Amino acid sequence: MADNEIHITPGMQRYIDQSKKDLADRTQYLEQVVKKWKFDTIAVHGLYSVHDALKNHQGAIIEPIFMSASQAYADSDEMAAALAYKIPTWCYSRIANPSTYYYEWTLALLEGYGFDGTTSCCSTSSGMAAISTAVLPFLQFRDNGSGPPNFVATAQCYGGTFQQFTVRLMQERNIECRWVADATDLSQWAEKIDKNTRLLYGELPSNPQLGFFDVQAVADLAHSHNLPLICDSTVATPALLRPICHGADIVVQSVTKSLSSGGFGICGAVISRKNIVSNIGDDGLLEDFALNVKFLQNRDLGPNLHPVQAVMALNDMRTIRSKMDMMSRSTEKVADFLADHPGVESVQYLGRTDHQHHELAARYLWLVDAEHDDQYNRAVNRYGHLMSFCVKGGAEKTRTVFDNLQRIWRATDLGRIKSVATIPAISTHQQQGEEGRELAKIPNNMIRLCVGAEHPDDIIADLDQALAALTKIYPVA
Ligand SMILES: Cc1ncc(COP(=O)(O)O)c(C=O)c1O
Incomplete structure (x- = not known):
């Protein structure tokens, strides 16, 4: 995943080869161990293991808070491979951080629990940042004479979402949000879709009206037009609903809310399944949406989560x-x-x-x-x-x-x-x-x-x- 392809030197290749073993070990642990656990066990441990703790974190049983703005490298080859995202790295806390890494894995696994596929997660500084992170990649202006992009969304939604879509996108950026008044009526979604539509967005249950919609039916409709369905599932949490299991492509969470009910601070997450459906975006975006926006879009826009908040939220999520x-x-x-x-x-x-x-x-x-x-x-x-x-x-x-x-x-x-x-x-x-x-x-x-x-x-x-x-x-x- 990179903006530009770079030349790989033999020294960089050595780091890339070394990292392949670590990645293979992680995949094996995920597939053979973690994904076989029940929901509660995943919520408690996520991807943080005894082996990981002993090898990398002095045996700490709770995920450490990495209070460091950046990561050092052994030499220029490792640095070049890392900054080109050719090896697992966290580089700089605006891009990634080991504490947010555990937070992201736990959320990816919880939202993907019961889903026959892979999910990934991008942590964000708030639920609002999760929403903009999720919708912006689809709303780029294309100067092809067909007019500005639009998207279709449930009118019953959090007031902040209404403002983001109405003021920041519609009024300030000329991106039309077409509101669905009754989200249970599929024809209201269908009639608003045209050739410039980029995504369908729905909050369920909605805050505060408890609006709802048939996720599977709306996902099928979206996919029949080659569009993604993005769901805000904050009110349900993955303990009650996992929209990706019902066809949604992307889920946004204000983790600030029930997921971290202790209420110390603000945090969010975007969780996506692999190979989302969309009529816009390059292969990298479609293949792994959450990781792509984390390493490219959010590196440049900077709505990232602080490691202290990540671990505090993680601790709350366990139960x-x-x-x-x-x-x-x-x-x-x-x-x-x-x-x-x-x-x-x-x-x-x-x-x-x-x-x-x-x-x-x-x-x-x-x-x-x-x-x-x-x-x-x-x-x-x-x-x-x-x-x-x-x-x-x-x-x-x-x-x-x-x-x-x-x-x-x-x-x-x-x-x-x-x-x-x-x-x-x-x-x-x-x-x-x-x-x-x-x-x-x-x-x-x-x-x-x-x-x-x-x-x-x-x-x-x-x-x-x-x-x-x-x-x-x-x-x-
Ligand atoms: C359903 C829903 N989505 C998103 C948000 C925004 O989340 P945050 O306050 O973490 O930015 C809220 C906040 O109340 C919400 O209720």
Whole structure:
């Protein structure tokens, strides 16, 4: 993988030959050992092994944080081979770093769990950087007289994504984003595709509306037009959904969220399968999208992850399956409580049978490996820990309930081990204005709630007392 082909000297060739053995050992360990593990074991160990620790890291059982901006080389031949990406290297932490390497492998393996093929990952400094990293390579302008490129995306998406697509791409770069209002209607996707379309993009479940779509059907549609499908699967995490197993080409994750529920910082990832489908891009990009953007595009643009954040997130990810199980079960209880409350107009939770996408979501959202778990011994649906509810009586009453929360944190955040709530219309989705919120189906009386790992009774009690404030402040309904 290189921008230009370079002349290989005999000295460089010696380094290249040496590295072949290391790469063969890694492939063997991956195929013969790691890929045979269950999801939890991969989440705990990833590619970091006892052998690796003893050989390279003084036996440290936790992946070390490599606080070094750059890597030294033995001589000019090794340096030239490394900078031409002819041998495994990390060079400079804007390009790669040993700590982010372990983070990337864990995420590649978790998103690829159950997929009959190979996946790779490019770490990014945030979820937003993951989104731009994933879409930009397809949106190059071609001066062939056919007009600017366009792409098709679900209107129900995170407010930051809406802004990136609307302001940064459409308004500033003349790249048209064609919004799909109802992503469950395949014809709405199909009718927006033309000869200048470069990709299909969908967030599922969406934040905060819990929009959903049939991943396999949309992937088939994309592929029939020689386009890639990119999915933002942040809300589900690979513990509940792995879109690549259902035909998606690329997945973006705001690892900031449930994957690193401890909440120390911001981080993201782009995970792709080998040999993606696309009507644009060179062979290298199509063959290994994530590694290509990591070593070329992101080397030049620089949206890279810090090694401290990589290891902190990695540590959080080890228990993602059991956390998503527990927090999903708690959310189900909280959603049921709210649905029965007289002060609540409506509840949106995919786990409830009254949600319009419940049946579709039930086809896709499964707790990974539940059939190998002594507690279940069967396949089990889990719907995540994001939900939202609308308060009866409008925006003012919604703010009253919100302001009276005591245990639940008021913050523009989700995916935390601590329960967090926000009002999207005044926070995450405030910039997109009334019209944009209408398109995305975000009313002003909606509270987004992400239930953490507390006992659900304590969260219910907090919501109960906050809703009780309505009858104190507005005694006559
Ligand atoms: C679904 C989704 N995607 C992407 C992002 C952006 O991630 P980050 O905040 O890590 O940049 C968010 C943030 O809330 C999100 O909810």
